[in-house]
Amino acid sequence: MSTTPLGSYKFFQKLHPLSLLAQLTSRRATGCLQVFTESASWSIYLDDGKLVYASSDKMFERLENILGRLRQQTHTLNSASLMRVRLIFDQNKDHQSTPQPDYQAICWLVNEEYITPPQAAVLIDELAREVLESFLIVKQGSYEFKSETLLNELPKFCRLDLRLLVENCQKQLRHRQQTQSTVDKQLASHFESTTEVAPMGHQVKLAEELPKRNNFETSDIKNNKDSYQSREKSAYTVACIDDSPTVLNSIKHFLDESTFSVVMINDPVKALMQILRSKPDLILLDVEMPNLDGYELCSLLRRHSAFKNLPIIMVTGRTGLIDRAKAKMVRASGYLTKPFSQSDLLKMVFKHIDN
Secondary structure, three states: OOOOOOOEEEEEEEOOHHHHHHHHHHOOOOEEEEEEOOOOEEEEEEEOOEEEEEEEOOHHHHHHHHHHHHHHHOOOOOHHHHHHHHHHHOOOOOOOOOOOHHHHHHHHHHHOOOOOHHHHHHHHHHHHHHHHHHHOOOOEEEEEEEOOOHHHHOOOOOOEOHHHHHHHHHHHHHHHHHHHHHHHHHHHHHHHOOOOOOOOOOOOOOOOOOOOOOOOOOHHHHHHHHHHHOOOOOOEEEEEEOOOHHHHHHHHHHOOOOOEEEEEEOOOOOOHHHHHHHOOOEEEEEOOOOOOOHHHHHHHHHOOHHHOOOOEEEEEOOOOHHHHHHHHHOOOOEEEEOOOOHHHHHHHHHHHOOO
């Protein structure tokens, strides 16, 4: 259908993302809104005012993360197929002959029957939420609206209600702001207090039975353990922050009780005071947790002097270079990949503790 063009602004100016999206919806626009800032860009595709796709920079990193979660629901999608997608569609990131390669990758996955059209719709919905959340906080930039796009010629897997998507994204942004405010207040309250902090009352109780102890230890780990045990300090405190009871139990089992006191924490927000009270020598921090992910929590901890040099090890099932780069950006001390053995864990802990 013909639409009234929104026009374009080539020079940076104050932007009002909500206003732009409201115009697109009310005019039942068909085409692509492209927004640019000095460090990022967004592309929002619509059909008669409904969202059919949304993309931003780091498109393949976003796509791979969501596809990784989708792998648990389908037996046809595996690491080899994900790698093949990357090789086919992301060979030249700056090359303009293949516009919107991430959407073409989704079409290819459906065509090759790695995923179904309904799964593609779920994938696009999750991508749209991530893209819109980052777009809604933009304050300055330039934009243009194009009625003719590549997606006009490609199959559509969904037509999402843009108003509803924006409302959900706003709720999520407000929730994150409230969560971060709570964390900041807790930390500020602790560091402003001059009274002695009472010992931690209790740790997270887990009913799950522990597996049999693994007797395997490499000689270098054995020597390291002996040297640490010979010091005046008989035990080190390790805080483990993970929403999985299985992972918490495994870590507690792997770390010998005569050397380590393990504080198990399954909620990154409510348990922040436990970290402060226990004064750990090292933190093992899960990346993927509800409400506040590991990267955000690590960044918050690094803002305070008590945790400036404390070893913080990110624990995750993700193995991509982007995830390792994120860990470096928030100044994590190390990166431990799940699943890990007792040997892997001990090597990582002894590498960083008391260094």
